[in-house]
Amino acid sequence: MKPFEKKVWLSSPTMHGDELKYITEAYDTNWMSTVGANINEVERIAAEKAEVKYAVALSCCTAALHLCVRFAGEKLYGKSAISHGVLEGKRVFCSDMTFNATLNPVVYEGGIPIFIDTEEESWNMDPVALEKAFELYPDVKLVVCAELYGFPGRLDLIKKICEKHKALLIEDAAEAMGATLNGKQCGSFGDFGAVSYNGNKIITGSSGGCMLTNDIEVANKIRKWSTQARENAAWYQHEEIGYNYRMSNVVAGVVRGQYPYLEEHIKQKKAVYERYKEGLKGLPVSMNPIVDNTKPNYWLSAMIIDKDYMCKQVRDDSKALYIHEDGKTCPTEILKALSSINAEGRPIWKPMHMQPMYRMHECIGRDGSMRCRTNAYIAGSVVDVGADIFERGLCLVVLKNYTSKEYTGIGEKELESCINMQESRGFGILGWLS
Numbered sequence: 001m002k003p004f005e006k007k008v009w010l011s012s013p014t015m016h017g018d019e020l021k022y023i024t025e026a027y028d029t030n031w032m033s034t035v036g037a038n039i040n041e042v043e044r045i046a047a048e049k050a051e052v053k054y055a056v057a058l059s060c061c062t063a064a065l066h067l068c069v070r071f072a073g074e075k076l077y078g079k080s081a082i083s084h085g086v087l088e089g090k091r092v093f094c095s096d097m098t099f100n101a102t103l104n105p106v107v108y109e110g111g112i113p114i115f116i117d118t119e120e121e122s123w124n125m126d127p128v129a130l131e132k133a134f135e136l137y138p139d140v141k142l143v144v145c146a147e148l149y150g151f152p153g154r155l156d157l158i159k160k161i162c163e164k165h166k167a168l169l170i171e172d173a174a175e176a177m178g179a180t181l182n183g184k185q186c187g188s189f190g191d192f193g194a195v196s197y198n199g200n201k202i203i204t205g206s207s208g209g210c211m212l213t214n215d216i217e218v219a220n221k222i223r224k225w226s227t228q229a230r231e232n233a234a235w236y237q238h239e240e241i242g243y244n245y246r247m248s249n250v251v252a253g254v255v256r257g258q259y260p261y262l263e264e265h266i267k268q269k270k271a272v273y274e275r276y277k278e279g280l281k282g283l284p285v286s287m288n289p290i291v292d293n294t295k296p297n298y299w300l301s302a303m304i305i306d307k308d309y310m311c312k313q314v315r316d317d318s319k320a321l322y323i324h325e326d327g328k329t330c331p332t333e334i335l336k337a338l339s340s341i342n343a344e345g346r347p348i349w350k351p352m353h354m355q356p357m358y359r360m361h362e363c364i365g366r367d368g369s370m371r372c373r374t375n376a377y378i379a380g381s382v383v384d385v386g387a388d389i390f391e392r393g394l395c396l397v398v399l400k401n402y403t404s405k406e407y408t409g410i411g412e413k414e415l416e417s418c419i420n421m422q423e424s425r426g427f428g429i430l431g432w433l434s
């Protein structure tokens with residue numbers, strides 16, 4: 001198979017033209033600032049789409065999560081002393097299989113993340129493991145939970161568990177904008193929510209994010225903090241720490257132009273997912289799971305190889321090796337094959353508890369703590385769902401045809417040849433056919 005001439009990226013932006021109109025408006029009216037009509041409109045539309053009362057437009061989703069963490073920390077534990085984090089010494093339950101941005105803000109504020117293992121059926125935070133975590137650490141009062149790849153897990157159960165234990169929930173819906181669970185929008189389940197307009201997301205502003213809430217006090221405070229926390233005085237008066245986290249009116253122009261296309265992007269991503277599912281039918285693999293009563297936004301299609309069809313694969317902190325075996329394969333082999341035709345794939349998010357900086361950090365699964373569970377003299381093992389999905393799973397390239405003006409859907413021809421390539425014995429990628 002001939003490699004694609006132009007690299008096919010994992011998940012690239014799709015522009016439609018309106019973005020340029022709103023950027024130009026910002027330029028022509030000279031609102032080249034962190035104030036302006038585009039920002040106001042983004043806040044209005046973001047709140048409406050997420051079905052919450054208020055949205056605060058910020059420089060990125062990580063900033064939104066940071067301000068949520070700060071607010072939650074102050075509410076739970078009071079204001080911190082100058083130069084100290086608001087969560088110092090406090091444990092916080094966090095999603096384990098996610099991008100590190102989900103929990104970095106907990107660490108910025110001096111908190112101690114405790115990772116909650118992943119549920120096999122949803123690839124999201126496991127509610128059973130979360131309940132176990134509250135049994136072991138009843139003092140914990142904050143949970144940060146992300147939805148993976150736009151496929152919601154059991155956030156309804158997670159919210160109930162948080163309520164039972166009087167804990168606050170921060171929902172990181174960076175990847176899940178427009179997805180629903182029980183007909184309710186992702187980003188609206190937590191006491192605080194956050195969405196991302198990063199360049200690779202379902203819609204983009206090139207960067208940017210919004211904090212979502214139903215509480216006007218939260219929205220006002222976070223808007224204040226995001227613009228360096230000025231008090232009401234003619235001069236620069238400060239009584240608390242501030243941040244330069246506000247969204248730019250130019251970025252907001254891009255986001256404003258993208259929002260009307262959210263549903264269309266979801267439709268196209270769904271078509272990609274279903275095309276992969278159909279094309280890979282009959283092979284010993286499955287796609288990311290869809291939980292009952294959820295509607296994913298299908299942001300990233302991913303697959304997992306059945307255990308019996310995995311060849312040997314080892315990974316250190318930066319490299320991976322595998323031994324090719326006919327009839328078997330592994331993510332490293334498939335990613336290498338995709339790369340050889342100039343298409344991008346990615347491993348699944350490496351779980352946080354496996355990251356060098358958290359290697360001995362507490363991690364809780366359904367059976368309790370996953371640390372210090374084996375004994376040189378007694379046989380035993382630890383169930384680690386996240387590590388298993390990381391070992392056997394990978395994200396698949398999103399193929400599509402687009403021009404700068406219109407989104408014409410997936411490139412059927414390219415996707416066909418990609419799937420054929422994956423099935424082709426001669427190419428030796430999914431050698432299981434031989």
Ligand SMILES: Cc1ncc(COP(=O)(O)O)c(C=O)c1O
Pocket residue numbers: 060061062063098099101102146147172174175195196197198207208209
């Ligand atoms: C789960 C998750 N959380 C947070 C972020 C951070 O978003 P941003 O890049 O807008 O800060 C991302 C992606 O970038 C993400 O995938």
